[in-house]
Amino acid sequence: MINRIVVGAGYGLKDWIAQRATALVMAVYTLILLATLGALSPSSYEAWRAIFANGFMQFMTFLFFVSLFYHVWIGVRDIWMDYVKPDGLRLVLEIATIAALVGYAGWAAKILWRL
Amino acid sequence: MAEIAIKKKRPKNLDLPTIRLPLPGVLSILHRISGAVLFLLLPVLLWLFQQSLASPETYAAAKAVTGSFLVKLILLGLIWLYMHHFCAGIRYLLLDLHKGIDLQSARFSSKVVFAVSIALTLIVGAKVLL
Numbered sequence: 001m002i003n004r005i006v007v008g009a010g011y012g013l014k015d016w017i018a019q020r021a022t023a024l025v026m027a028v029y030t031l032i033l034l035a036t037l038g039a040l041s042p043s044s045y046e047a048w049r050a051i052f053a054n055g056f057m058q059f060m061t062f063l064f065f066v067s068l069f070y071h072v073w074i075g076v077r078d079i080w081m082d083y084v085k086p087d088g089l090r091l092v093l094e095i096a097t098i099a100a101l102v103g104y105a106g107w108a109a110k111i112l113w114r115l
Numbered sequence: 116m117a118e119i120a121i122k123k124k125r126p127k128n129l130d131l132p133t134i135r136l137p138l139p140g141v142l143s144i145l146h147r148i149s150g151a152v153l154f155l156l157l158p159v160l161l162w163l164f165q166q167s168l169a170s171p172e173t174y175a176a177a178k179a180v181t182g183s184f185l186v187k188l189i190l191l192g193l194i195w196l197y198m199h200h201f202c203a204g205i206r207y208l209l210l211d212l213h214k215g216i217d218l219q220s221a222r223f224s225s226k227v228v229f230a231v232s233i234a235l236t237l238i239v240g241a242k243v244l245l
């Protein structure tokens with residue numbers, strides 16, 4: 001009989017990598033945005049809108065948001081796991097977190113695709 | 116075997132107020148706090164982003180909301196939380212690649228994170244809030 005230990009290694013590795021991959025995407029986007037704002041100094045609605053209406057920035061901004069929501073799901077779930085011990089309450093908080101983040105993703109798409 | 120090691124008596128100090136947290140420790144807890152606070156404020160930030168882009172009228176309204184000193188101060192605080200999380204996050208990514216993990220480098224890089232994130236906060240704050 002094989003005695004499997006279910007808490008073995010590998011369980012969190014995918015999340016660990018995803019948290020770092022999304023962090024990298026967001027870090028690159030942050031630099032791009034800072035450079036853009038620095039170069040263009042948008043001071044009117046038209047100039048501000050033009051930044052995000054540009055196809056490349058629209059794509060990058062959406063990529064940022066998707067990375068952010070995945071990143072935050074892993075991070076916030078880790079925080080719930082550290083501080084909230086009752087299983088039921090923790091499950092409720094985790095489901096509420098997912099629901100909020102999925103909603104935000106739709107919201108972000110709506111903001112960007114109306115430009 | 117692991118149990119034997121754990122049962123060994125080791126000195127413990129759980130009197131929290133007497134523990135002086137070293138700078139890398141402050142950086143670490145602020146990284147968690149900044150992530151959590153930014154998460155909780157996501158709906159407000161998305162709403163502000165939406166208002167700023169939806170139309171010239173909502174853009175002007177968003178500008179008016181962010182015109183008050185108190186709101187500017189709060190936004191400056193949020194910019195700092197973001198910049199801290201961003202810089203500390205990059206430091207973690209480098210540590211994960213085993214760059215700068217000896218004690219001296221780690222202490223030094225935590226100072227760099229505080230200096231750079233505060234400088235970025237002031238630059239970005241001056242740019243978007245003034």
Ligand code: HEM
Nearest residue numbers: 023026027030075076078147150151153154201204205207
């Ligand atoms: C440039 C952007 C960002 C970078 C480079 C970054 C980097 C990181 C890294 C490397 C971690 C893992 C830390 C660890 O394992 O100890 C992390 C955790 C986390 N991040 Fe981010 N992050 C970014 C943006 C954000 C944003 C905008 C939010 C929230 C809205 C956020 C929320 C979190 C949370 C809640 C955690 C978990 C914290 C913990 O477990 O202590 N991150 N981030």
